[in-house]
Amino acid sequence: MKKQPQITEKTRQTFVEVFCELYSQKPIEKISVQEIANKSGYNRSTFYQYFTDIYELLDSVENDLLNDMKKEWANKELSMHTVQDTLYCLDKREHLLVLNALLGDYGSARFLKRLKKEITLDQLELNVPHNHSLTPYFIEFYLTTSLSLFRLWLQRQKDLSSEEFFKIVENLYARGITPYFKE
Numbered sequence: 651m652k653k654q655p656q657i658t659e660k661t662r663q664t665f666v667e668v669f670c671e672l673y674s675q676k677p678i679e680k681i682s683v684q685e686i687a688n689k690s691g692y693n694r695s696t697f698y699q700y701f702t703d704i705y706e707l708l709d710s711v712e713n714d715l716l717n718d719m720k721k722e723w724a725n726k727e728l729s730m731h732t733v734q735d736t737l738y739c740l741d742k743r744e745h746l747l748v749l750n751a752l753l754g755d756y757g758s759a760r761f762l763k764r765l766k767k768e769i770t771l772d773q774l775e776l777n778v779p780h781n782h783s784l785t786p787y788f789i790e791f792y793l794t795t796s797l798s799l800f801r802l803w804l805q806r807q808k809d810l811s812s813e814e815f816f817k818i819v820e821n822l823y824a825r826g827i828t829p830y831f832k833e
Contacts, residue, residue, distance in 0.1 A: 662700050664690045666714075669707050670751035677756045678704060712761050715748050716768060746804070752799040766793050792823075 670688045672681045679706055688695045701707040752761045796819060803815050811817070821829070 661690075661692065661696065665707065666711055668748060669704070670711065670747045671707075671775070673751040673756060674747075674754045675756070678708060678758075708758065711748055712752065712764060715745060715752070716764060719768065720747070729811055736755065749804055753797075753804055762797060765797065788832060 664759070665686060668686050670691070672685065683694055683697050683704060687697045688715055695817075701710065715779070748769075752758055799815075799822075803810065808815070
């Protein structure tokens with residue numbers, strides 16, 4: 651007897667959600683299949699019907715998020731000229747649990763590298779020469795700073811509205827921090 655697709659997807663999603671919840675609280679090395687299965691309300695054998703191990707689950711979580719982002723970018727009329735525009739694709743309620751895990755204290759440095767690769771120089775409207783020896787440093791500064799600010803915003807549980815957050819990032823790049831200090 652075949653399982654119904656919606657039940658299968660619900661089971662898989664439950665494993666993903668429990669994994670993300672755990673991964674936002676502790677390193678992946680401290681998470682066991684048994685713990686995920688127990689918290690999900692399933693047994694280990696059910697977990698193994700979906701994933702070979704925790705690292706395959708992590709790959710799946712990362713791939714799903716990156717694929718969602720690519721779809722969002724493809725569907726947007728908005729051209730992705732800034733990292734803020736790109737990060738705007740991540741600012742969705744359904745991504746919050748995954749982002750808190752992947753960008754959290756125990757998150758994946760590999761995911762950050764993969765995310766940076768997805769944001770190409772062609773997408774960014776940076777006023778830097780393409781073939782200059784310093785260009786990689788400018789791009790790394792821009793991407794790393796934006797992603798770090800986005801990570802902080804998530805860790806602070808989005809204490810600013812999306813509009814306020816993206817505006818402050820834009821202002822920081824345009825004017826620096828000096829306008830925020832009182833004389």
